[in-house]
Amino acid sequence: MSAIYVFWLRQLKRYYRSKARMIGALGQPVLFLLALGFGFGPVFEKAGAGNYLEFLTPGIIAMSILFTATFSGIEVIWDKQFGFLKETLVAPVSRLEIMLGRTLGGATVASIQGIIVLIIASLAGFTIQNWSMLPLAFVFMFLIAVLFTALGTALASVLDDMQGFQLIINFLIMPLFFLSGALFPLDTAPGILGTLASLNPLSYGVDGLRYALIGVSHLGVFTDLAILGTVTLIFLGIGSYLFSKIQI
Protein backbone atom coordinates (compact mmCIF):
# COMPACT_ATOMS: atom_id res chain seq x y z
CA MET A 1 0.00 0.00 0.00
CA SER A 2 2.68 2.50 0.99
CA ALA A 3 4.50 1.80 -2.27
CA ILE A 4 1.44 2.79 -4.26
CA TYR A 5 1.35 6.02 -2.30
CA VAL A 6 5.01 6.91 -2.88
CA PHE A 7 4.70 6.37 -6.60
CA TRP A 8 1.50 8.38 -6.67
CA LEU A 9 3.19 11.20 -4.78
CA ARG A 10 6.17 11.17 -7.12
CA GLN A 11 3.94 11.74 -10.15
CA LEU A 12 2.28 14.66 -8.40
CA LYS A 13 5.57 16.24 -7.41
CA ARG A 14 6.90 15.99 -10.92
CA TYR A 15 3.73 17.54 -12.29
CA TYR A 16 3.70 20.33 -9.77
CA ARG A 17 7.34 21.16 -10.47
CA SER A 18 7.14 21.38 -14.23
CA LYS A 19 4.94 24.41 -14.62
CA ALA A 20 5.97 24.64 -18.24
CA ARG A 21 4.53 21.23 -18.95
CA MET A 22 1.39 22.02 -17.01
CA ILE A 23 0.77 25.19 -19.00
CA GLY A 24 1.88 23.60 -22.26
CA ALA A 25 -0.62 20.81 -21.81
CA LEU A 26 -3.39 23.36 -21.29
CA GLY A 27 -2.59 25.38 -24.40
CA GLN A 28 -4.11 23.02 -26.92
CA PRO A 29 -7.42 22.32 -25.15
CA VAL A 30 -7.93 25.98 -24.38
CA LEU A 31 -7.24 26.89 -28.00
CA PHE A 32 -9.72 24.26 -29.18
CA LEU A 33 -12.26 25.41 -26.66
CA LEU A 34 -12.12 29.08 -27.54
CA ALA A 35 -11.49 28.87 -31.28
CA LEU A 36 -13.98 26.10 -31.99
CA GLY A 37 -16.41 27.05 -29.25
CA PHE A 38 -16.82 30.61 -30.41
CA GLY A 39 -16.00 29.94 -34.08
CA PHE A 40 -18.55 27.20 -34.68
CA GLY A 41 -21.00 28.46 -32.05
CA PRO A 42 -23.22 30.45 -34.44
CA VAL A 43 -23.35 27.65 -37.07
CA PHE A 44 -24.22 25.07 -34.44
CA GLU A 45 -26.94 27.27 -33.07
CA LYS A 46 -28.34 28.02 -36.52
CA ALA A 47 -28.59 24.29 -37.11
CA GLY A 48 -30.80 24.19 -34.04
CA ALA A 49 -28.38 22.08 -32.03
CA GLY A 50 -28.15 24.48 -29.12
CA ASN A 51 -25.17 26.15 -27.49
CA TYR A 52 -21.89 24.79 -28.92
CA LEU A 53 -19.72 25.85 -25.99
CA GLU A 54 -21.95 23.82 -23.69
CA PHE A 55 -21.70 20.85 -26.01
CA LEU A 56 -17.97 21.18 -26.62
CA THR A 57 -16.70 21.70 -23.08
CA PRO A 58 -17.08 18.07 -21.88
CA GLY A 59 -15.34 16.94 -25.08
CA ILE A 60 -12.42 19.28 -24.53
CA ILE A 61 -12.12 18.23 -20.90
CA ALA A 62 -11.92 14.64 -22.11
CA MET A 63 -9.34 15.70 -24.68
CA SER A 64 -7.04 17.30 -22.15
CA ILE A 65 -7.34 14.23 -19.93
CA LEU A 66 -6.69 11.92 -22.88
CA PHE A 67 -3.45 13.67 -23.75
CA THR A 68 -2.13 14.26 -20.26
CA ALA A 69 -2.96 10.72 -19.19
CA THR A 70 -1.35 9.05 -22.19
CA PHE A 71 1.80 11.16 -21.75
CA SER A 72 1.93 10.30 -18.06
CA GLY A 73 1.86 6.63 -18.92
CA ILE A 74 4.48 7.08 -21.59
CA GLU A 75 6.77 8.66 -19.00
CA VAL A 76 7.84 5.09 -18.26
CA ILE A 77 10.02 5.35 -21.37
CA TRP A 78 11.76 8.39 -19.94
CA ASP A 79 12.40 6.57 -16.72
CA LYS A 80 13.81 3.71 -18.76
CA GLN A 81 16.15 6.05 -20.60
CA PHE A 82 17.20 8.14 -17.62
CA GLY A 83 17.67 4.97 -15.63
CA PHE A 84 15.33 5.62 -12.74
CA LEU A 85 13.10 2.70 -13.72
CA LYS A 86 15.88 0.24 -12.75
CA GLU A 87 15.93 1.63 -9.24
CA THR A 88 12.22 0.96 -8.85
CA LEU A 89 12.25 -2.44 -10.53
CA VAL A 90 14.77 -3.94 -8.11
CA ALA A 91 12.94 -2.67 -5.02
CA PRO A 92 11.13 -5.21 -2.87
CA VAL A 93 7.68 -4.15 -4.00
CA SER A 94 5.57 -5.93 -6.55
CA ARG A 95 5.47 -4.52 -10.03
CA LEU A 96 1.71 -4.40 -9.74
CA GLU A 97 2.05 -1.88 -6.90
CA ILE A 98 4.54 0.16 -8.89
CA MET A 99 2.27 0.18 -11.92
CA LEU A 100 -0.80 1.05 -9.87
CA GLY A 101 0.97 3.86 -8.02
CA ARG A 102 2.31 5.37 -11.21
CA THR A 103 -1.00 5.01 -12.99
CA LEU A 104 -3.09 6.48 -10.20
CA GLY A 105 -0.58 9.33 -9.91
CA GLY A 106 -0.66 10.01 -13.64
CA ALA A 107 -4.45 9.76 -13.61
CA THR A 108 -4.71 12.22 -10.73
CA VAL A 109 -2.55 14.68 -12.63
CA ALA A 110 -4.66 14.24 -15.76
CA SER A 111 -7.88 14.73 -13.79
CA ILE A 112 -6.53 17.94 -12.27
CA GLN A 113 -5.75 19.08 -15.79
CA GLY A 114 -9.35 18.28 -16.76
CA ILE A 115 -10.68 20.26 -13.81
CA ILE A 116 -8.56 23.25 -14.80
CA VAL A 117 -10.08 23.11 -18.29
CA LEU A 118 -13.55 22.99 -16.71
CA ILE A 119 -12.74 26.11 -14.70
CA ILE A 120 -11.40 27.93 -17.76
CA ALA A 121 -14.50 26.94 -19.73
CA SER A 122 -16.70 28.26 -16.94
CA LEU A 123 -14.89 31.57 -17.09
CA ALA A 124 -15.54 31.60 -20.85
CA GLY A 125 -19.25 31.16 -20.31
CA PHE A 126 -19.86 27.46 -19.75
CA THR A 127 -22.49 26.69 -17.12
CA ILE A 128 -22.76 23.48 -15.19
CA GLN A 129 -26.37 22.23 -15.45
CA ASN A 130 -26.71 20.53 -12.13
CA TRP A 131 -24.10 20.95 -9.42
CA SER A 132 -25.16 17.78 -7.65
CA MET A 133 -23.92 15.85 -10.69
CA LEU A 134 -20.40 17.22 -10.33
CA PRO A 135 -19.11 14.19 -8.40
CA LEU A 136 -20.30 11.99 -11.27
CA ALA A 137 -18.35 14.19 -13.65
CA PHE A 138 -15.24 13.62 -11.52
CA VAL A 139 -15.83 9.88 -11.66
CA PHE A 140 -15.91 9.97 -15.45
CA MET A 141 -12.84 12.20 -15.59
CA PHE A 142 -10.91 9.85 -13.34
CA LEU A 143 -11.98 6.74 -15.27
CA ILE A 144 -10.89 8.29 -18.57
CA ALA A 145 -7.63 9.30 -16.89
CA VAL A 146 -6.91 5.83 -15.50
CA LEU A 147 -7.78 4.15 -18.78
CA PHE A 148 -5.38 6.21 -20.84
CA THR A 149 -2.57 6.32 -18.29
CA ALA A 150 -2.75 2.53 -18.29
CA LEU A 151 -2.71 2.53 -22.09
CA GLY A 152 0.34 4.82 -22.10
CA THR A 153 2.06 2.58 -19.56
CA ALA A 154 1.30 -0.50 -21.65
CA LEU A 155 2.78 1.14 -24.76
CA ALA A 156 5.82 2.43 -22.90
CA SER A 157 6.47 -1.02 -21.48
CA VAL A 158 6.98 -2.50 -24.92
CA LEU A 159 8.77 0.46 -26.50
CA ASP A 160 12.44 1.16 -25.83
CA ASP A 161 12.69 4.75 -26.93
CA MET A 162 10.65 7.73 -28.02
CA GLN A 163 10.81 6.77 -31.69
CA GLY A 164 7.33 5.38 -31.86
CA PHE A 165 5.97 8.34 -30.01
CA GLN A 166 4.85 10.47 -32.95
CA LEU A 167 3.28 7.39 -34.46
CA ILE A 168 1.23 6.84 -31.34
CA ILE A 169 0.04 10.42 -31.29
CA ASN A 170 -0.92 10.51 -34.96
CA PHE A 171 -2.38 7.07 -35.38
CA LEU A 172 -3.85 6.38 -31.98
CA ILE A 173 -4.49 9.41 -29.83
CA MET A 174 -5.69 11.79 -32.53
CA PRO A 175 -8.14 9.28 -34.06
CA LEU A 176 -9.40 8.37 -30.59
CA PHE A 177 -10.08 12.02 -29.97
CA PHE A 178 -11.70 12.88 -33.30
CA LEU A 179 -13.84 9.74 -33.33
CA SER A 180 -15.19 10.16 -29.81
CA GLY A 181 -18.00 12.62 -30.29
CA ALA A 182 -15.96 15.22 -28.45
CA LEU A 183 -16.43 17.75 -31.25
CA PHE A 184 -19.71 16.74 -32.91
CA PRO A 185 -22.88 14.93 -31.86
CA LEU A 186 -22.84 11.21 -32.58
CA ASP A 187 -26.59 10.85 -33.08
CA THR A 188 -26.39 12.65 -36.40
CA ALA A 189 -23.05 11.16 -37.45
CA PRO A 190 -23.14 9.06 -40.64
CA GLY A 191 -22.97 5.26 -40.32
CA ILE A 192 -19.29 4.38 -40.40
CA LEU A 193 -18.37 7.28 -38.17
CA GLY A 194 -20.99 6.22 -35.66
CA THR A 195 -19.78 2.62 -35.73
CA LEU A 196 -16.17 3.65 -35.19
CA ALA A 197 -17.21 5.92 -32.38
CA SER A 198 -19.14 3.16 -30.67
CA LEU A 199 -15.96 1.04 -30.66
CA ASN A 200 -14.00 3.86 -29.08
CA PRO A 201 -13.94 3.74 -25.27
CA LEU A 202 -13.40 7.49 -25.14
CA SER A 203 -16.86 8.01 -26.68
CA TYR A 204 -18.41 6.60 -23.52
CA GLY A 205 -16.27 8.84 -21.39
CA VAL A 206 -17.24 11.92 -23.36
CA ASP A 207 -20.90 10.94 -23.35
CA GLY A 208 -20.92 10.27 -19.62
CA LEU A 209 -19.14 13.53 -18.94
CA ARG A 210 -21.63 15.37 -21.08
CA TYR A 211 -24.47 13.79 -19.15
CA ALA A 212 -22.95 14.77 -15.82
CA LEU A 213 -22.16 18.33 -16.86
CA ILE A 214 -24.99 19.38 -19.19
CA GLY A 215 -27.56 16.62 -18.70
CA VAL A 216 -27.41 15.34 -22.28
CA SER A 217 -26.54 11.77 -23.14
CA HIS A 218 -26.67 9.90 -26.41
CA LEU A 219 -25.57 6.45 -25.25
CA GLY A 220 -27.09 6.34 -21.78
CA VAL A 221 -25.18 7.09 -18.65
CA PHE A 222 -25.34 3.56 -17.26
CA THR A 223 -24.00 2.10 -20.47
CA ASP A 224 -21.27 4.75 -20.36
CA LEU A 225 -20.30 3.87 -16.84
CA ALA A 226 -20.42 0.12 -17.39
CA ILE A 227 -18.41 0.12 -20.61
CA LEU A 228 -15.87 2.73 -19.52
CA GLY A 229 -15.38 0.97 -16.19
CA THR A 230 -14.90 -2.42 -17.81
CA VAL A 231 -12.50 -1.17 -20.45
CA THR A 232 -10.53 0.71 -17.80
CA LEU A 233 -10.12 -2.48 -15.78
CA ILE A 234 -9.03 -4.39 -18.87
CA PHE A 235 -6.42 -1.77 -19.72
CA LEU A 236 -5.17 -1.74 -16.14
CA GLY A 237 -4.75 -5.50 -16.45
CA ILE A 238 -2.91 -5.27 -19.77
CA GLY A 239 -0.75 -2.39 -18.52
CA SER A 240 0.22 -4.24 -15.34
CA TYR A 241 1.01 -7.39 -17.26
CA LEU A 242 3.24 -5.67 -19.81
CA PHE A 243 4.86 -3.54 -17.11
CA SER A 244 5.68 -6.63 -15.08
CA LYS A 245 7.46 -8.11 -18.10
CA ILE A 246 9.85 -5.20 -18.61
CA GLN A 247 13.49 -6.24 -18.83
CA ILE A 248 16.40 -3.86 -18.80
Add this chain to the structure above:
Amino acid sequence: MTENIIEVNHLTRKYGDFTAVNDISFEVKKGQIFAFLGPNGAGKSTTIKMLTTLLNPTQGNIQLNNVNPLNEPNLARKSFGIVFQDPSLDDELTAYENMDFHGALYHVPVDLRKKRIEELLKFLELWDRKNSLVKTFSGGMKRRLEIARGLLHHPKILFLDEPTIGLDPQTRNHIWSYIQNLNKKENITVFFTTHYMQEAELVADSVAIIDHGKIVAKGTSQELKEQTKTQNLEDAFLALTGKTIREEEVTGKDYMRMAHKLWRK
Protein backbone atom coordinates in the same frame (compact mmCIF):
# COMPACT_ATOMS: atom_id res chain seq x y z
CA MET B 1 32.46 -23.64 6.65
CA THR B 2 30.31 -20.61 5.96
CA GLU B 3 27.38 -20.95 3.63
CA ASN B 4 27.20 -19.63 0.10
CA ILE B 5 24.90 -16.64 -0.16
CA ILE B 6 25.22 -16.44 -3.94
CA GLU B 7 25.44 -19.50 -6.15
CA VAL B 8 25.56 -19.26 -9.90
CA ASN B 9 25.53 -22.31 -12.15
CA HIS B 10 26.07 -22.38 -15.90
CA LEU B 11 24.65 -18.90 -16.31
CA THR B 12 24.36 -17.77 -19.92
CA ARG B 13 22.90 -14.70 -21.56
CA LYS B 14 22.64 -14.14 -25.28
CA TYR B 15 21.69 -10.98 -27.10
CA GLY B 16 20.58 -12.26 -30.47
CA ASP B 17 23.43 -14.52 -31.52
CA PHE B 18 25.99 -12.68 -29.42
CA THR B 19 26.79 -14.38 -26.12
CA ALA B 20 27.45 -11.73 -23.47
CA VAL B 21 27.72 -14.18 -20.58
CA ASN B 22 28.86 -17.65 -21.46
CA ASP B 23 28.18 -20.53 -19.08
CA ILE B 24 29.67 -19.08 -15.92
CA SER B 25 29.58 -20.66 -12.46
CA PHE B 26 30.78 -19.25 -9.17
CA GLU B 27 29.77 -18.80 -5.57
CA VAL B 28 30.15 -16.12 -2.95
CA LYS B 29 30.31 -16.88 0.74
CA LYS B 30 28.21 -15.07 3.24
CA GLY B 31 29.96 -12.01 4.66
CA GLN B 32 32.56 -11.90 1.93
CA ILE B 33 33.66 -8.97 -0.14
CA PHE B 34 33.73 -10.36 -3.65
CA ALA B 35 35.31 -8.58 -6.62
CA PHE B 36 34.01 -9.42 -10.08
CA LEU B 37 36.63 -8.08 -12.45
CA GLY B 38 36.98 -7.98 -16.19
CA PRO B 39 37.74 -5.74 -19.16
CA ASN B 40 35.09 -3.53 -20.76
CA GLY B 41 32.31 -5.55 -22.28
CA ALA B 42 33.30 -8.72 -20.44
CA GLY B 43 29.78 -9.32 -19.16
CA LYS B 44 29.95 -7.99 -15.59
CA SER B 45 26.94 -5.72 -15.70
CA THR B 46 24.93 -8.28 -17.63
CA THR B 47 25.64 -10.81 -14.89
CA ILE B 48 24.61 -8.34 -12.20
CA LYS B 49 21.37 -7.60 -14.05
CA MET B 50 20.55 -11.28 -14.08
CA LEU B 51 21.38 -11.64 -10.40
CA THR B 52 19.15 -8.69 -9.53
CA THR B 53 16.03 -9.77 -11.45
CA LEU B 54 16.34 -7.12 -14.17
CA LEU B 55 17.19 -9.53 -16.93
CA ASN B 56 16.24 -13.14 -17.55
CA PRO B 57 19.10 -15.53 -18.23
CA THR B 58 19.09 -17.48 -21.47
CA GLN B 59 20.21 -20.49 -19.45
CA GLY B 60 21.47 -21.41 -16.03
CA ASN B 61 20.63 -21.20 -12.37
CA ILE B 62 20.93 -18.63 -9.63
CA GLN B 63 20.48 -18.95 -5.90
CA LEU B 64 20.43 -15.73 -3.93
CA ASN B 65 20.20 -16.15 -0.18
CA ASN B 66 18.57 -19.53 -0.89
CA VAL B 67 15.99 -18.02 -3.20
CA ASN B 68 15.76 -18.55 -6.92
CA PRO B 69 15.21 -15.03 -8.27
CA LEU B 70 13.69 -16.43 -11.44
CA ASN B 71 10.87 -18.12 -9.59
CA GLU B 72 10.48 -15.70 -6.72
CA PRO B 73 11.69 -12.30 -7.83
CA ASN B 74 9.81 -10.41 -5.13
CA LEU B 75 11.33 -12.51 -2.38
CA ALA B 76 14.80 -12.27 -3.92
CA ARG B 77 14.55 -8.48 -4.09
CA LYS B 78 14.15 -8.36 -0.33
CA SER B 79 17.67 -9.63 0.18
CA PHE B 80 19.78 -7.24 -1.85
CA GLY B 81 20.57 -3.62 -2.58
CA ILE B 82 22.36 -2.30 -5.62
CA VAL B 83 24.32 0.67 -6.88
CA PHE B 84 24.12 0.66 -10.67
CA GLN B 85 26.89 1.51 -13.07
CA ASP B 86 24.58 3.80 -15.04
CA PRO B 87 22.63 6.71 -13.60
CA SER B 88 19.41 5.76 -11.86
CA LEU B 89 18.37 8.87 -9.95
CA ASP B 90 15.21 10.87 -10.46
CA ASP B 91 16.53 14.20 -11.73
CA GLU B 92 13.29 16.00 -11.01
CA LEU B 93 13.41 15.18 -7.32
CA THR B 94 15.76 16.61 -4.70
CA ALA B 95 18.61 14.65 -3.18
CA TYR B 96 16.61 14.20 0.00
CA GLU B 97 13.51 13.07 -1.87
CA ASN B 98 15.51 10.50 -3.81
CA MET B 99 16.79 9.11 -0.51
CA ASP B 100 13.42 9.20 1.15
CA PHE B 101 11.74 7.52 -1.80
CA HIS B 102 14.27 4.72 -1.64
CA GLY B 103 13.80 4.39 2.12
CA ALA B 104 10.04 4.10 1.68
CA LEU B 105 10.38 1.46 -1.04
CA TYR B 106 12.67 -0.60 1.16
CA HIS B 107 10.50 -0.18 4.22
CA VAL B 108 13.13 1.55 6.31
CA PRO B 109 11.21 2.85 9.37
CA VAL B 110 10.77 6.62 9.32
CA ASP B 111 12.95 7.48 12.32
CA LEU B 112 15.80 5.26 11.24
CA ARG B 113 15.38 6.55 7.69
CA LYS B 114 15.79 10.17 8.78
CA LYS B 115 18.81 9.35 10.86
CA ARG B 116 20.54 7.39 8.14
CA ILE B 117 19.75 9.86 5.39
CA GLU B 118 21.34 12.62 7.45
CA GLU B 119 24.33 10.47 8.31
CA LEU B 120 24.93 9.37 4.71
CA LEU B 121 24.37 12.75 3.10
CA LYS B 122 26.75 14.33 5.60
CA PHE B 123 29.23 11.54 5.10
CA LEU B 124 29.21 12.06 1.33
CA GLU B 125 29.15 15.84 1.68
CA LEU B 126 25.77 16.33 0.12
CA TRP B 127 23.90 17.52 3.19
CA ASP B 128 24.16 21.20 2.21
CA ARG B 129 22.54 20.39 -1.11
CA LYS B 130 19.89 18.05 0.19
CA ASN B 131 17.04 20.22 -1.06
CA SER B 132 18.47 20.85 -4.53
CA LEU B 133 17.03 19.07 -7.52
CA VAL B 134 19.36 16.33 -8.67
CA LYS B 135 19.45 17.77 -12.19
CA THR B 136 21.54 20.63 -10.78
CA PHE B 137 24.25 18.24 -9.48
CA SER B 138 27.69 17.61 -10.95
CA GLY B 139 28.58 14.12 -12.14
CA GLY B 140 30.54 13.36 -8.97
CA MET B 141 27.73 14.59 -6.75
CA LYS B 142 25.24 12.38 -8.56
CA ARG B 143 27.55 9.43 -8.17
CA ARG B 144 27.90 10.11 -4.45
CA LEU B 145 24.16 10.33 -4.12
CA GLU B 146 23.72 7.00 -5.91
CA ILE B 147 26.08 5.45 -3.38
CA ALA B 148 24.42 7.14 -0.42
CA ARG B 149 21.09 5.83 -1.60
CA GLY B 150 22.45 2.32 -2.10
CA LEU B 151 23.71 2.29 1.50
CA LEU B 152 20.45 3.51 3.02
CA HIS B 153 18.89 0.16 3.70
CA HIS B 154 21.14 -2.56 4.96
CA PRO B 155 20.47 -5.62 2.82
CA LYS B 156 22.05 -9.05 3.12
CA ILE B 157 23.83 -8.60 -0.21
CA LEU B 158 25.06 -5.36 -1.68
CA PHE B 159 25.78 -5.23 -5.41
CA LEU B 160 28.05 -2.38 -6.43
CA ASP B 161 28.62 -2.02 -10.16
CA GLU B 162 31.68 0.23 -10.48
CA PRO B 163 30.58 2.25 -7.46
CA THR B 164 33.57 4.57 -7.41
CA ILE B 165 33.68 5.37 -11.12
CA GLY B 166 34.46 9.05 -11.70
CA LEU B 167 35.24 9.84 -8.06
CA ASP B 168 38.48 11.30 -6.71
CA PRO B 169 40.85 9.09 -4.68
CA GLN B 170 39.93 10.73 -1.37
CA THR B 171 36.26 10.01 -1.87
CA ARG B 172 36.95 6.48 -3.07
CA ASN B 173 38.94 5.61 0.03
CA HIS B 174 36.33 7.22 2.19
CA ILE B 175 33.55 5.18 0.64
CA TRP B 176 35.44 1.93 0.79
CA SER B 177 36.18 2.31 4.47
CA TYR B 178 32.47 2.88 5.06
CA ILE B 179 31.56 -0.23 3.08
CA GLN B 180 34.19 -2.35 4.80
CA ASN B 181 32.87 -1.21 8.13
CA LEU B 182 29.33 -2.13 7.10
CA ASN B 183 30.56 -5.50 5.92
CA LYS B 184 32.24 -6.20 9.27
CA LYS B 185 29.58 -4.80 11.56
CA GLU B 186 26.51 -6.19 9.87
CA ASN B 187 28.01 -9.11 7.98
CA ILE B 188 26.73 -7.72 4.69
CA THR B 189 28.03 -9.56 1.66
CA VAL B 190 29.46 -7.23 -0.96
CA PHE B 191 29.59 -8.09 -4.65
CA PHE B 192 31.37 -5.41 -6.63
CA THR B 193 33.00 -4.61 -9.93
CA THR B 194 35.70 -2.05 -10.56
CA HIS B 195 38.42 -1.15 -13.00
CA TYR B 196 40.69 0.08 -10.18
CA MET B 197 42.73 -3.00 -9.45
CA GLN B 198 44.41 -1.56 -6.35
CA GLU B 199 40.95 -1.03 -4.91
CA ALA B 200 40.01 -4.64 -5.54
CA GLU B 201 43.30 -5.93 -4.18
CA LEU B 202 42.84 -3.90 -1.03
CA VAL B 203 39.27 -4.78 -0.11
CA ALA B 204 38.30 -8.05 -1.79
CA ASP B 205 38.38 -11.34 0.12
CA SER B 206 37.83 -13.18 -3.11
CA VAL B 207 38.10 -12.37 -6.80
CA ALA B 208 36.72 -13.73 -10.06
CA ILE B 209 37.93 -12.54 -13.42
CA ILE B 210 35.64 -12.65 -16.42
CA ASP B 211 36.66 -12.09 -20.01
CA HIS B 212 34.53 -12.42 -23.15
CA GLY B 213 31.70 -13.76 -21.02
CA LYS B 214 33.80 -16.56 -19.51
CA ILE B 215 35.32 -16.78 -16.08
CA VAL B 216 39.06 -17.13 -16.59
CA ALA B 217 40.25 -17.18 -12.97
CA LYS B 218 38.95 -17.41 -9.41
CA GLY B 219 40.57 -17.13 -6.01
CA THR B 220 42.05 -14.65 -3.55
CA SER B 221 44.28 -11.86 -4.85
CA GLN B 222 47.19 -13.77 -3.40
CA GLU B 223 46.29 -16.92 -5.28
CA LEU B 224 45.88 -15.08 -8.56
CA LYS B 225 49.24 -13.40 -8.12
CA GLU B 226 50.91 -16.74 -7.38
CA GLN B 227 49.19 -18.40 -10.29
CA THR B 228 50.44 -15.73 -12.71
CA LYS B 229 53.74 -15.11 -10.90
CA THR B 230 53.06 -11.39 -10.70
CA GLN B 231 53.56 -8.74 -8.02
CA ASN B 232 50.13 -7.15 -7.89
CA LEU B 233 46.57 -7.77 -8.94
CA GLU B 234 46.80 -5.36 -11.86
CA ASP B 235 49.62 -7.37 -13.42
CA ALA B 236 47.80 -10.60 -12.67
CA PHE B 237 44.71 -9.18 -14.35
CA LEU B 238 46.70 -8.19 -17.43
CA ALA B 239 48.42 -11.56 -17.54
CA LEU B 240 45.04 -13.30 -17.44
CA THR B 241 43.11 -11.12 -19.86
CA GLY B 242 45.86 -10.05 -22.27
CA LYS B 243 46.95 -6.57 -23.18
CA THR B 244 44.75 -5.85 -26.14
CA ILE B 245 42.22 -3.06 -25.75
CA ARG B 246 38.64 -4.20 -26.03
CA GLU B 247 37.00 -2.46 -28.89
CA GLU B 248 33.81 -4.17 -27.86
CA GLU B 249 33.93 -6.24 -31.04
CA VAL B 250 31.82 -3.92 -33.08
CA THR B 251 29.47 -5.97 -35.19
CA GLY B 252 27.26 -4.78 -38.00
CA LYS B 253 24.36 -4.83 -35.60
CA ASP B 254 26.17 -2.58 -33.16
CA TYR B 255 26.82 -0.13 -35.95
CA MET B 256 23.16 -0.10 -36.77
CA ARG B 257 22.24 0.44 -33.17
CA MET B 258 24.70 3.32 -32.96
CA ALA B 259 23.49 4.91 -36.17
CA HIS B 260 20.00 4.52 -34.84
CA LYS B 261 20.88 6.44 -31.70
CA LEU B 262 22.60 9.24 -33.55
CA TRP B 263 19.71 9.53 -35.93
CA ARG B 264 17.34 10.03 -33.08
CA LYS B 265 19.23 12.92 -31.48
